Amino acid sequence: MTGLPMIWGLGLAAILFVLGLLGVLVRRNILFMLVSLEVMLNAAGLAFVVAGARWGDADGQVMFLIILTVAAAEVAVGLALALQLFRRTGSVDADAAMRLRG
Amino acid sequence: MTAAFLIAAAVAVLTTALALTRSNAVHALLYLVVSLLAVAVVFFLYGAPLAAALEIIVYAGAIIVLFVFVVIMLNLGPEATEQERRWLQPDIWVGPSLLAAVLLVELAVLLTDGSAAAAGVVGPAGTRAVEARAVGIRLFGPYLLAVELASFLLLAGLVGAWHLGRRPWQGSPAREEEGEAP
């Protein structure tokens, strides 16, 4: 294995993370917001893997696995919520949940 | 190697951007699959074959399939696509883009701080990749508790998703509103 600068991987992770954040902020469709969240989680995992690879340590991939678990659980619950929102409001608009405001 | 990374990174960024700007959910998901595959290539290049495999299996496989199922269940037609297009007016991009740009600049400043660790090169020539074996030993060694907790999390996610996703009861207030749904 020849070297790749760690900063490249971290830079890619940062770009992907910010893109995901942009998606969360911009999209009103709750489905797309969940997709964006996945992108952000994935970027975080990428950062861990790259950092772990820099030191040749397995911990980075362990963290990636845990993030993967979180992402799986999050997407399952999030999609269930999206379904429920669609059933109740007839829309996938996240702002439709404003009615929940206390 | 460098060229492979650059191509993969370019593909990942481009397809992610495309995925997040699509009006049609299925198109977006297809772009996302490509993006995830590109990230898997990056993982492989950084010497993390297990992570690359899991990225493909879990992300590009399971999670995307889950999204597709939900899209099927919601049964969004062309009018939903139309609505997406209406929601994506250029002016709503301004604020979030500014915020995102600030964040990106800050991250860039932090990464290019000049510290030796950040500037270092991954794996001097000859270093072995971190194999699945090492990860497994680590997971079921010091991180056993974390693995158990992750299993709890998955169980909780399972129960929560089941509870939230089922149809409302007969007679509950949500029942009447369901009739309004298209």
Add this chain to the structure above:
Amino acid sequence: MVGLLFLVPLLPFLGFLVLLVGGGRLPRRAVEAIGVGSVALSFAVAVLVAIGFAGLEGESYRQTLWRWMATGGFSADIGLWLDPLSLVMMLVVTGVGALILLYSVGFLRGEAGARRYFAAMTLFVASMLVLVLADNLLFLYLGWEGVGLCSYLLIGFWYREPANGAAARKAFLVTRIGDAALLLGLVLIVASLGTLDIPVLQDRAPEAWTAGSTLPVAAAALLLAGAVGKSAQLPLQVWLPDAMAGPSPVSALIHAATMVTAGVYLIARMHGLYALAPAVQTAVAAIGALTLLLAAISALGQSDIKRVLAWSTISQIGYMVMALGAGAWGAAIFHFMTHAFFKALLFLAAGLVILRLHEEHDIRRMGGLAMKLPVSFAGFLAGAASLAALPVVTAGAYSKDLILWQVAASTEGGLLLWLAGAIGAVLTALYIFKAVFLVFFGPMQTAPEPAPASPAMLGPIVVLAVLAVFGGGLAVPAQLAGTLPAPPLAGAPGHPPLAFALVSAALPLLGLAIAWALYVGRRGPLTGLAASRAVARAAPVAAAGFGFDALYERLFVRPWHALARTLRDDPADRPAAGLAGLSLGGYRLLRETQTGRVRWYAASLAGGMAAALALGVLS
């Protein structure tokens, strides 16, 4: 027969109770019969009591009905006290009261609210009788407040007119100032002497107090303040002219004959106390003299016939108070009696005129009524003559001449007081005959309604006219001699010298002559004087009663209103409310961040993260 005394106040009170409880179901005739009958019966009993009292040994008769309260060292009874002073008061109150109630039957014919009227009137008579017959000051105070309440109720009898309600409130509040002072005086007396029993008090006060020391002066001054409020003397005289908003018989009974003289009665009753406070007694005389002059001038400036009579009442009570101040106790009570006759007569006659002219009050729009309303004319003329104290032929002459003589001759009085009384006598004749000439002589301006007056109205006028003319023959001062101390005359007691009597007789005749020249003859130098600029400038001042109303308005009413407006917003509550407002504002501000938009929350998170990173980057 004296034992029937308790029936005198009880009968009107029973009448009141019957009217109060069963009045709604009673026919009108029964209401009138109960109202007049209870008071008339009370008068009959009073006459029997008087006859019995005449045959009684001793100067007084006391009837204790039951013990009202007994706490610690203080006790008060429901008890009645009859002596010549209260006898005179009792007979006048019941007699004049019965006549005026009879008149009211005719006056209120066709008017709604008869039950309310007769109930209040009988309650008033009962309260007034309690006031004059009470044997202790606490019971007297009960009657004192009772008459004040009835006065309030009856001034506002035509309550649909807001001005009448305002007049009633004004009367109640202004007299309340005096009442509060009186109550303080009673508390002071109880605290220092331990009793409110009037005979005991008269004995105990000279023993406990030295003349002129602080306590008797304070007590006497507080009692004087109470009397000033009730009797509409300076400076609390402002309520009485407005009190004319009530029906004429109410004005006759309450605001002329009886209630407003309660202050005179109180001072006369407590004469022993005033003997211990010479300074206050001098103040009494000064207040009386000032009031009689001021009120007489004000009466001259009025054009409303009832307000003329109201100011005249204030002025005449001023005479009584001046007499009290000069130590002429008997003369004051004598004048009270004749005043009750002729002033009630004047009010009843004026009420009849007003009724027949359809609520016309302005004497400038009356005229030539002498032939049209002969009984009113005769009654008003008799009352006016008696008020002006035309010599020999009227009752008022005897009482007023007695006052003038005793004031002049008294060591407490003097020439200054006599001069005030003499000027007042001229003015009295002038203003009342001005009214007589304007109302009954000259060209007719408003035609009276031709309906014949009911005998219920004419009868009392005739009876009172007879009393106003011949009432001077009642030897009241002689009867009172044993009860009230003799006036401290400088010379030997006896009849005034002839010259003095002639001057006294000339004074009202002078006023009459001036009135004749001004309002009938309309010639001569006086007319020019009356038309001069000085008089024209003074007239509005007199009409406004020397601007006391405006002064009080500016001095008390407006600051009070301003204070009330300030306090209405509860300024003391501001800090607490501010704290609550701050919390509320904070809550509103924070609530705005809870938009319910998930993306907004995400943006907040991202913004916070950016800020935190910026801190790390920039530091």
